[in-house]
Amino acid sequence: MKRVRITLRPRGAYAPPIYERIAGGASYLERARIVNWNVSSPPTGFLFRLEGTYRRFERELAESPMVSDYEVIPVTDRECYCFLEGDVSAAARSLFENFTRGSLMTVPPIECNDDGTNTFTIVGTETDIQSAVDGVPDGVGVTVEQVGGKRVAADSVVGRLSDRQREAVATALELGYYDVPKTATSADVARELGCATATAAEHLQKAESTVFESLIGE
Structure with a gap:
């Protein structure tokens, strides 16, 4: 059996409106x-x-014609589980089904990235994995990120950070924000990221909170 981590870029009929919202289409x-x-x-x-201001997303679900039922289960005031049931196009359904044929198993979670892509791990025989990758429709971009490796899924603390949080921390490290003595401020980080100082500070604070919770235990 082989493990492969891939990134897909669905477009058009392969990307339902709800998916577009959670994969970079909703800044909140x-x-x-x-x-x-x-x-x-x-x-x-x-x-x-x-993670985020999920109550705004709940309002969108209530107004979406494709959603027949949904439930939002709060974890904190910034995190929730969200179950939804609805109709998607045959194209979108076929894209999911492409990674469930034969010996293949898709290892959750699927990370919905801010650039509209999604990343996940599939496990199966080499032949079935190759068939699945080859079977990705022309309207969907596909990139093989990693073959094999020690982990089946992204379970490290870094994997729990959002793309923007990882970028903020990497920028802060490069600028000296975490040096002793400190040689950069959150304003410097914000300038490099091209965002407001308060936004950069929030990214750093949330990343730090996630790291410390992982180290000490929630």
Whole structure:
């Protein structure tokens, strides 16, 4: 059996409106993961783990014509689980089904990235994995990120940070924000990131909180 981590870039009919919202289309969502799903028969069901101002997303679900049912389960005031059931295009359904054929298993969660892509791990025989990658439609970009490795899924503390949080921390390290004595401020980090100082400080604070919780235990 082989393990392969891939990134997909669905477009058009392969990217339902709800997916576009959680994959960079809603600035109020800082991180979105697809924890589980069921595309065996209509309607399609998804379970998301969301971070950010998720109540705004809940309002969008209530107004979406594709969503037939949903439930938001708060974890904190900034994190929740979100179950939804609804109709997706045949193209979007076929894209999911492409990675469930033969010996293949998709290892959750699927990380929904801010640039519209999603990244996940598949496990299966080399032949079935190659067939799945080759079977990705022309309207969907596909990149093989890693073959093999010691981990089946991204379970490190770094994997728990959003893309923007990782970028903020990397920038802060490069500028000397964490040096002793400190040689950079959150304003310097914000300038490099091209965002407001308060936004950069929030990214750093949330990243630090995640790291410390991982080290000490929630």
